[in-house]
Amino acid sequence: MTKGEVQVTAFEANSTLQPPIVRSLELNAENTKNPEQLTMVRKKETRRRNRRKKPMVVRNNTSVQELPEAEELISDVHLSIISNLSLCNGRNSKEVAIPSGTVKTLNKVNGDSGISNATFPRLPFRRLRKKLLILDINGLLADIVSPPPKEHKADTKIARRAVFRRPACRDFLKFCFERFEVGIWSSRSERIATRVIDYLMGDMKHKLLFCWDLSQCTATGFRTLENRHKTLVFKELRRLWEKHDPDLPWEKGEYNESNTLLLDDSPYKALLNPAYTAVFPHPYKFGDGVDNSLGAGGDLRVYLEELSAAEDVQKFVEKNPFGQRPITENSASWDFYLEVISTMYSLPSSV
Known part of the structure; x- marks a missing residue:
């Protein structure tokens, strides 16, 4: 032939x-x-x-x-x-x-056009999504201080609050968008969260899959242990997995425990989520001095590099703990959080 x-x-x-x-x-x-x-x-x-x-x-x-x-x-x-x-x-x-039942081509690629000389029907291809990374704002990407400190000049002021952008924040965000699908979930009001995101991200904000604020958090009716003026809320990942917001740009069930990670400096906010679906870096404070956690070679950046290549988020986080420990029955504050959960779901406060 x-x-x-x-x-x-x-x-x-x-x-x-x-x-x-x-x-x-x-x-x-x-x-x-x-x-x-x-x-x-x-x-x-x-x-x-x-x-x-x-x-x-x-x-x-x-x-x-x-x-x-x-x-x-x-x-x-x-x-x-x-x-x-x-x-x-x-x-x-x-x-x-062309054998019975199949269509095959052994054609080489045309060097002039870069296109195969033969075109045959192809199976539908569905792009596999990257893992979903959910970022908090305050304590992770910036330090938001109210009232503004007089002895330090903030990077900007928003709604009478001083905003100190964390070192290497922009570079870290670029890295996150390259390795993950990224969303923001802040426990601040929409009015403040939107303005802070505009400042921190600029045009990169258009790459976000979603931007959630306090209104998507689960209210408890309690105040936090650290600040009696701050409401205690939870961030329930099932709201994302079950697509409670129909505008979320994925199909229900596409994300789950195996491919989702919440980054938040407050461990209590993940109490209602499955274990090992969140990591709790130590909170950033503008007066802490040298901080390279978000930069190239920084501890959080390196951790996320390894996690992005892992097969399963839960298994990776379980084997590679990072930052603050999650709240469990062995935590000093467990009795308080048990009371919160028991009140929310009408459960007995002790077993």
């Missing part, structure tokens, strides 16, 4: 290349013919075969391809289907075979 030829047996053309409707019509026609009609048809087929001693030629814009003599009749419908397989350039082609 010379370069550019296509080998197709009549059986393969009949069984593989025909649309189902064509095969169905042919079967119905055969079943309705009487013996005399069948004899006449066979004579016609014999005469046609005799006229097809020479190989058939299919011409296109760039090359001539020969079809070897078929042992059975190949209808014009079959030839039309074969020509539509775009076997249009034999200059760089090796042998192309």
Whole structure:
């Protein structure tokens, strides 16, 4: 077989290349013919075969391809289907075979265009999403202080609050967008969270999958242990996994415990989530001095680099603890949080 030829047996053309409707019509026609009609048809087929001693030629814009003599009749419908397989350039082609039930090409890529010389039907491809990384704002990307300290000049002021951007914040965000799908979940009000995000991210904010604030948190009716003026809220990941907001840009169930990580400096906010779906870095304070946690080679950056390549988030976090420990029954504050949860769900406060 010379370069550019296509080998197709009549059986393969009949069984593989025909649309189902064509095969169905042919079967119905055969079943309705009487013996005399069948004899006449066979004579016609014999005469046609005799006229097809020479190989058939299919011409296109760039090359001539020969079809070897078929042992059975190949209808014009079959030839039309074969020509539509775009076997249009034999200059760089090796042998192309179309076996029954499959379509394969051994064509090389055209060096001039960078496009394969043969185009065949492809299976649908669904891009696999990267893991979902959910970032807090205050204590992770910045230190938001109220009232503003008089002895230190803030990077900016928003709603009478001083905002100190964490070192390497912008570079860290670029890294996050490269390795993860990223969303923001702040426990600040929408009014403040939106303005802080605008300042910290600039145009990068358009890459966020979502931007949630206090209104998407689970209220408890309690105040935090650290600040009696601050409401205690939880961030329930199931709201994301179950797609409580229909505008979230993914299908329900696409994200789960195995591919989602919450980054928050407050461990209590993850109390209602499955274990090992959150990491709690130590909070950033503008007066802490040198801080390179978000920069290249920084501890949090390195940790996330490794996690992005891991197969399962939960398994990775369990084997590689980072930052503050999660709140458990062994924590000094456990009795308080048990009371909070018991009150919310009408459970007994002790067992």
